[in-house]
Structures are given as C-alpha cells and as structure tokens.
Amino acid sequence: MDYIYKEDVSYTPEERSGLAGEFGDPFSAGTQAVEIGGIVYSTGFRAPRIKDRFQWSLAPMPWGENTDHANFEWNDQPHIVASTATVTGVEEQAVDWTYFLAGPDVQGRVSIDRGHLPLWKGIEDLPAATAGPPEGLHHLYDYIASPHLRAMQWYVPGGFYSEVRALWRPIMDAALVGEMSAQESLDTASAQVNEQLRKFQDALSRGEVDR
Secondary structure (H helix, E strand, O other), X not given: OHHHHOXXXXXXXXXXXXXXXXXXXXXXXXXXXXXXOXXXXXXXXXXXXXXXXXXXXOOOOOOOOOOOOOOEEEOOHHHHHHHHHHHHOOHHHHHHHHHHHHOHHHHHHHHHHOOOOOOOHHHHHOHHHHOOOOEOOOHHHHHHHOOOEEEOOOOOOOOHHHHHHHHHHHHHHHHHOOOOOXXXXXHHHHHHHHHXXXXXXXXXXXXXXXX
C-alpha cells in the first residue's frame, strides 16, 4: 500500500486496470517488466496468457535484509490430513493417497502442467520439468533443496484459513484503494485476526473441536 500511496513506485488500482488490458494484469499484458510475489509457485496460468508474445523468465528469490539467506515456508497441511484421518479412521488409506499425490507420478505431471510447486526433488531431472516458457524454472527446485525452511505455524481446528482470510482481506482491499494507510490496515487486521485466533484457542481448550 505504501508503495502505491507513499513511495509512489507502484500503480494505483486505476492505472493497473488500464495497463492490464484484456490480459488481467500488467505483467501478462507485457507492460510491466518485473512482478514480485508468491505467484512463482504457480506458473501454469501465466503461460496460456503470455504464450510467445514476449520472452519471460522466473528470477531467483531475493534474500531479505535481516538474514543471510533466502527464506522458504511450509505449512501444516500434511498434519491436518493426518489428524483428520485419525478422527475418521482412515489412516492407512490417507497415507497411501498422500504418498501417491506427493510421489513422482503426480509431481512429474505437476512439473509439466505447472499447477503448483512440485514436491519431488528428482523431477528436476526431467527435461520437460524445466523447459520454458517461462525460462528459469530450475529456480523452483532451488527452493525445494534449500535448508532454510520454516513452518508457517498453522493449526486448523476448523475452517481456519477461510475464516481468518475473511477478516483481513477486506481490510487489505480498503488499503489498496487508499481508504486507509498500510499501518492502519495492519493494526486493524491484526486486532481482528488475534481475536479470532483467541476464539479458536478457547474452543480447543473447552474440547469443542476434534482436531
């Protein structure tokens, strides 16, 4: 938000819409040279829009100011699957299904279709996995090989993400269109999300959830 309204280095929503044209965003339209963000984990939907209209490439993830290495995250989704399987009594089937999804057959297909970041390290040896467009797909496998992984510390007693996102997303949208400052949006969202997390914790403490 500050990049738009304070630092004056990003487009306003109105300018972004105009530059996006029929392609949905300025980068896909070829009117923005660099797009920084987590979209690197899913390049598949970019390729059909851009096709061969211009050459494009993934860049390595930059290091942050307060660390000596790039930082990558994983979340607790496998834990959620395992906990739910325990509750419903399908542990063995869940293990077989999860191993299949994370194994070379499915992840090999993912590396070609590029629906999300592949999880099987050996897939990078397949020529189709790193063939463009875009160029630079080998950077995805640098992420998997990084020793600097940390958990996002998610715990899901129910519909965690959807409930929490419903709180902070409208606040972020208000900041993006200039209705509040970046700091105001952070403070407001933090207070509301913390209150929701407290409710989750209370429900866990009372034993009102199974996982």
